[in-house]
Amino acid sequence: MSGPQRENPQPDDPQTLKACCASAYQSDAVTALLGTSLHPGGPALTRHLARTLELAPGMRVLDVASGTGSTALLLAAEFGCEVVGVDLGEQSVARARAAAEQAGLAMGVPPVGGRGRVTFRTGDAEQLPFPDGSFDAVMCECAFCTFPDKPTAALEFARVLRPGGRVGITDVTLAPSNLPPELAELAGWVACLADARPLERYAALLTAAGLHTVRTERHDDALRRMVEQIDARLRALRIAGAAVPGFAEPVDLDRALALTAHAARAVDDGTAGYALLVAQKPQAAQ
Secondary structure, eight states, X not given: OOSOOOSSOOOSOHHHHHHHHHHHHTSHHHHHHHOSOOSTTHHHHHHHHHHHTTOOTTOEEEEETOTTXXXXXXXXXXXXXEEEEEESOHHHHHHHHHXXXXXXXXXXXXXXTTOOEEEEEEOBTTBOOSXXXXXXXXXXXSOGGGOSOHHHHHHHHHHHEEEEXXXXXXXXXXXXXXXXXXXXXXXXXXXXXXXXXXXXXXXXXXXXXXXXXXXXXXXXXXXXXXXXXXXXXXXXXXXXXXXXXXXXXXXXXXXXXXXXXXXXXXXXXXXXXXXXXXXXXXXXXX
16 A cells, blocks of 8 residues: 555545545634634644744744634734734634735734744645745644644745755644544544644654754643633533534534543643754755
C-alpha cells in the first residue's frame, strides 16, 4: 500500500472531512460554545507560543487555519508582525478580513505605533498558496491534528519557511490506540480528537519534513478547561431549553453532553492532552 499510515480510524473522503471541519469552525454554533478563541489556552497560550518563537516587529508570520483571525490580529497588534492568515473556510476568511478592517490592522493601511499588518486568504494547509521560503515563522493552533494528510502539511510548513525560520504548533495529543469509539467518528474529528497523535509523533512528522524540534511543553490543563467550558455551556442551554445558536437543526444536547463526558474522561485519565511544539528549519539546505 502507498500513502501515509493512519494511526486512528477516519472517514474515507479527506475532502469531505476538510469541508466538515471548515464548516464547523466558521459556524455561529462553535463560536457560541468556544468564544472567539477556538483553541485551548486562548490568547494567553498564543502569546506564550509567540514569545517562544521569538516573534518581533517586522517579521513575516503565516497563521495556518487562521479561522476568524483572532491569533493573526493579536500577533500584529502586540508583536508588530506582518501576518498572513490562511484558512479553508471562506466565511471564516471574510469574517477575519472584516475584523482586521475594524481593528485598523488590514494590509494597505499605514502602521501606527509599532503595530503590524494582517491579510487573510483562503487556502489548504496541504497545498499552501505561497512561494518557498516566504515566512520567518509559521503558527498552527489546534488544527494540525485535523489535517487528513499530516506528512504533506508538515512538508508545506517547512517549504514556506525561510532557512532558520521556526514553526510553532499547539495541539491535542492522544495516547496511541486509546481513543474511545464514540470519539472516532466525524464528531471526534471536528472536535480535534479522532486523529490526534502523541506529542512524539507530531515531532516525528516535523522531523520527517526536515525540521528540528527545539522545544516541547505540556499544557493539558488548557484542554481540561476548554472541555469544562463546553460542558457548562451545553448544560446551561439544556436548563434554559434553548437551541444551540447557529444550527439549522435542533442539537441533541444529551448526545453532545455524552461526547463531552467521554472527552473529559480522556483528559482525566491521561489519554488526551494538549501540547506545544516548536521546530526550526536548518540554516543551510540539507
